Amino acid sequence: MKSQGHGNISKKIPQFGLLFILIMLFIMIIVLLVSGCAEVGELQTESRSVDLGGAASADVELEMYSGEMNIIGGTVGAEELMDAEFRYNVDAWKPEIEYNIHEGRGRLIVRQPEIQGGIAGGSARNEWDLRLKEDVPMDLKARLSSGDCSLNMASSLLKKLDIGSSSGDIKAELSGNQPLLEEVEIDQASGNTLLDLSGEYPALSSVIMDSSSGGINAGLTGNFGTLSLVEIELSSGDASVDLTGNWSNDSMMEVAVSSGDLTLRVPRNVGVYVEVDSVSGDITANDFRLEDSAYVNDAYGESEVTLRVKASSSSGNIKLLFGD
Numbered sequence: 001m002k003s004q005g006h007g008n009i010s011k012k013i014p015q016f017g018l019l020f021i022l023i024m025l026f027i028m029i030i031v032l033l034v035s036g037c038a039e040v041g042e043l044q045t046e047s048r049s050v051d052l053g054g055a056a057s058a059d060v061e062l063e064m065y066s067g068e069m070n071i072i073g074g075t076v077g078a079e080e081l082m083d084a085e086f087r088y089n090v091d092a093w094k095p096e097i098e099y100n101i102h103e104g105r106g107r108l109i110v111r112q113p114e115i116q117g118g119i120a121g122g123s124a125r126n127e128w129d130l131r132l133k134e135d136v137p138m139d140l141k142a143r144l145s146s147g148d149c150s151l152n153m154a155s156s157l158l159k160k161l162d163i164g165s166s167s168g169d170i171k172a173e174l175s176g177n178q179p180l181l182e183e184v185e186i187d188q189a190s191g192n193t194l195l196d197l198s199g200e201y202p203a204l205s206s207v208i209m210d211s212s213s214g215g216i217n218a219g220l221t222g223n224f225g226t227l228s229l230v231e232i233e234l235s236s237g238d239a240s241v242d243l244t245g246n247w248s249n250d251s252m253m254e255v256a257v258s259s260g261d262l263t264l265r266v267p268r269n270v271g272v273y274v275e276v277d278s279v280s281g282d283i284t285a286n287d288f289r290l291e292d293s294a295y296v297n298d299a300y301g302e303s304e305v306t307l308r309v310k311a312s313s314s315s316g317n318i319k320l321l322f323g324d
Contacts, residue, residue: 038092038115040122045087050099052081055106057137063111065145067093067126073134073153080133081108087127090119095128132156137180144168148191155199159183167191169214175199175222182206190214192237197245198222205229213237221245221323228252236260238316243267244323247305257313264311265321271300274320277312285320295320 052058058081062069067088086095098109112126126147132138134156142149144165151163155176163170164187172186173196181204186193188211195209195218202225209216209232216239218232223246230253232241239257242265255262261281266272274295276283288295300306311318 037118038090040089040119040124041091043087043089043125044091044094045085046094048082048084048086048095048097049080050082050097050108051079052106052133052136053079053099053101054104055081055101055136056104058106058108058139060132060138060140061107061109062128062130062140062142063109064126064128064143064147065112065114066124067112067128067144067147069128069130069142069144069147069149071130071132071140071142071149071151071153073156073158074131075134081106081136082110082133083131084110085129087125089122089125090115093124093126153178161185163187165189165191170194172196179203184208186210188212188214193217195219201225201227207231209233211235211237215239216241218242224248224251230254232256234258234260239263241265242323243307243309247307250306251308253307253309255309255311257316259315260313261316261319262311262313263319263321264309265323266297266307266309268297268322268324269299269303271303271306272297272309273300273306274309274311276318276320277310278316278318279313280315281313281317283318283320287322288320297322 092115093112096111096113100107137157137159139160140158141162146167148168149163149165150171152173157180159180160183162185166189169191170186170188171194175196175198177200179202181201183206185208190213192215193211198219198221200223204224204227206229211234213236215237216234219242221242221244225248228251232255235258238260240263241255244265244267247270276295285295288297
């Protein structure tokens with residue numbers, strides 16, 4: 001009987017040892033996680049400027065993981081490409097700025113350092129106010145993981161605009177004289193997107209907007225000299241697209257919504273041919289007439305310019321309106 005009791009005790013010892021090891025591993029993981037966290041501290045304000053350095057044009061790349069990014073165009077110092085103010089209360093978020101020139105073209109990178117362990121100790125703030133020189137030819141790319149982006153370059157020599165965001169709202173206003181602007185591309189995973197093209201765009205050739213979740217409000221109400229491709233896709237949310245600008249050439253357009261309502265405004269003074277596809281939802285097209293299974297206006301077949309639009313919604317209503 002006694003030997004049997006000793007045997008039970010010996011079998012329990014490895015089990016206690018395994019439990020002890022698991023507890024120690026758990027404690028070590030917690031310590032590593034806590035030690036890797038960045039602390040929220042006092043709000044810091046930092047002003048930085050970057051000289052153009054004689055470059056004739058520039059590529060500007062902005063990378064933010066979390067925060068709020070505000071970009072405006074304007075007249076900065078005679079030799080300054082960027083004048084910026086940064087506000088942040090996490091020391092590890094002090095922005096990194098790189099600038100170099102190659103064969104007369106500058107390359108500016110403004111980057112928020114990535115933190116692996118998270119934030120501890122309160123409400124984190126990270127805000128960028130960036131003023132970019134409006135009279136230098138420029139390609140602009142902005143990438144955000146989590147946060148809002150606001151762009152307002154009323155008149156500039158911007159050539160290409162590329163904005164991508166994983167989570168947050170995007171507001172892009174290019175409502176002025178944009179003589180060099182060729183391409184606009186906005187890629188949004190989650191959040192609302194607003195695009196204002198109500199200015200002068202003699203060189204613009206393509207506008208591409210892609211959003212997984214959120215609302216899209218796109219106003220193409222300016223003067224377009226060469227715009228021939230417009231693609232707007234939205235997986236979930238409502239879209240409002242205004243195409244009532246002045247068009248100098250034919251254009252192919254596609255506006256697709258998977259789940260949500262689509263409102264499309266078109267002009268009267270140029271020919272409009274709209275192919276509509278709605279799997280589940282109502283189609284409203286007052287004052288349009290059907291021709292070859294498409295909705296057309298009175299100017300179709302008469303004007304020198306024709307806008308051909310494919311409008312679709314898998315689950316939602318589609319409404320066609322005239323701009324007036």
